[in-house]
Amino acid sequence: MTTQTFPVAIIGSGNIGTDLVIKILRSDGPLRVAAMVGIDPNSDGLARASRMGVPTTADGVEGLMGLPHFGDIRLVFDATSAGAHHANWATLQPTGVRMLDLTPASVGPYCVPVVNLDEHLDAPNLNMVTCGGQATVPIVSAVSQCGIVSYAEIVSSISSKSAGPGTRANIDEFTETTSAALETVGGALRGKAVMILNPADPPILMRNTVYCLVDGDPDHSAIERAVTEMVDRVNAYVPGYRLKQRVQFETFSVGNPLYIPETGKFTGTRVTAMLEVTGAAHYLPSYAGNLDIMTSAAKATAERIAAHSIETAGATA
Numbered sequence: 364m365t366t367q368t369f370p371v372a373i374i375g376s377g378n379i380g381t382d383l384v385i386k387i388l389r390s391d392g393p394l395r396v397a398a399m400v401g402i403d404p405n406s407d408g409l410a411r412a413s414r415m416g417v418p419t420t421a422d423g424v425e426g427l428m429g430l431p432h433f434g435d436i437r438l439v440f441d442a443t444s445a446g447a448h449h450a451n452w453a454t455l456q457p458t459g460v461r462m463l464d465l466t467p468a469s470v471g472p473y474c475v476p477v478v479n480l481d482e483h484l485d486a487p488n489l490n491m492v493t494c495g496g497q498a499t500v501p502i503v504s505a506v507s508q509c510g511i512v513s514y515a516e517i518v519s520s521i522s523s524k525s526a527g528p529g530t531r532a533n534i535d536e537f538t539e540t541t542s543a544a545l546e547t548v549g550g551a552l553r554g555k556a557v558m559i560l561n562p563a564d565p566p567i568l569m570r571n572t573v574y575c576l577v578d579g580d581p582d583h584s585a586i587e588r589a590v591t592e593m594v595d596r597v598n599a600y601v602p603g604y605r606l607k608q609r610v611q612f613e614t615f616s617v618g619n620p621l622y623i624p625e626t627g628k629f630t631g632t633r634v635t636a637m638l639e640v641t642g643a644a645h646y647l648p649s650y651a652g653n654l655d656i657m658t659s660a661a662k663a664t665a666e667r668i669a670a671h672s673i674e675t676a677g678a679t680a
């Protein structure tokens with residue numbers, strides 16, 4: 364039996380793109396890095412990729428399309444910025460190559476692998492939401508299995524050192540894309556996302572707090588079980604992802620409602636989950652779990668797409 368490979372390219376030679384290249388090169392799955400693409404010929408990411416034997420170009424997406432083996436590439440990861448992704452997609456879409464978008468551009472449908480990957484295996488452009496979304500949407504989805512989540516709010520804190528210029532240019536897009544994914548993928552009726560860039564030195568680990576307001580009096584142990592199972596499933600591809608403490612519950616009765624500025628009085632249960640993500644330190648040190656949660660989700664997604672694509676080609680051959 365021959366083991367088929369799936370050639371991929373990565374656009375963006377910053378924090379996310381470089382972490383992703385290293386992750387793929389260190390794994391033994393079907394993905395093969397056929398190109399690393401940047402616009403800065405002096406970037407550390409392009410130099411590292413080149414040292415690791417990956418073909419590189421500093422001429423952006425045009426440079427990628429000019430590579431002699433461009434026709435072999437099956438999937439292109441975009442780790443630039445939301446604005447650059449719109450331009451990259453406009454250029455690449457006519458070639459028929461698929462894109463997996465690690466920026467919060469929201470061109471394609473949102474993908475959080477443990478929740479909805481199988482719905483999108485043939486999407487030409489798939490959006491991986493945000494680091495905060497990959498960390499928190501699974502938890503909201505788990506709570507939604509046990510009751511109506513009328514509101515979900517998440518707060519993601521990452522170290523300033525791990526947020527490159529591309530991330531800093533995309534704070535608004537982070538907020539909008541993560542909020543939308545809490546609703547469309549997580550199942551919350553309303554979602555809100557907040558990101559904190561923390562300049563503390565030594566740098567802090569990625570932390571995420573998830574609040575879900577669940578109508579009525581749901582089964583606490585069922586929620587705790589669903590959240591714990593979901594954490595285990597994410598942990599299977601992001602080993603540093605874990606609950607920082609047990610899931611917390613607080614009940615608000617008619618006589619003691621929770622006041623929400625936008626919607627008024629809430630009666631029901633507030634579920635709080637606190638998560639921490641230690642990185643694998645493939646590129647930046649282990650505090651940068653925010654890189655891992657995104658690049659591991661993207662790699663897991665691409666591997667599943669590769670397997671599906673190879674199976675489908677085999678079935679029609």
Ligand SMILES: NC(=O)c1ccc[n+]([C@@H]2O[C@H](COP(=O)([O-])OP(=O)(O)OC[C@H]3O[C@@H](n4cnc5c(N)ncnc54)[C@H](O)[C@@H]3O)[C@@H](O)[C@H]2O)c1
Pocket residue numbers: 374375376377378379380400401402403406408423424442443444445447465466467493494521525526527528529530531533653654657
């Ligand atoms: N850093 C994080 O924790 C994190 C996590 C998840 C998602 N993201 C998203 O990933 C994207 C990249 O973030 P980052 O922190 O790696 O930023 P970064 O600034 O470190 O990296 C972006 C890279 O893209 C390159 N680039 C810009 N325009 C380009 C183009 N047209 N063609 C080729 N290369 C181009 C830049 O030169 C830079 O090397 C952002 O959209 C961000 O929101 C970041």
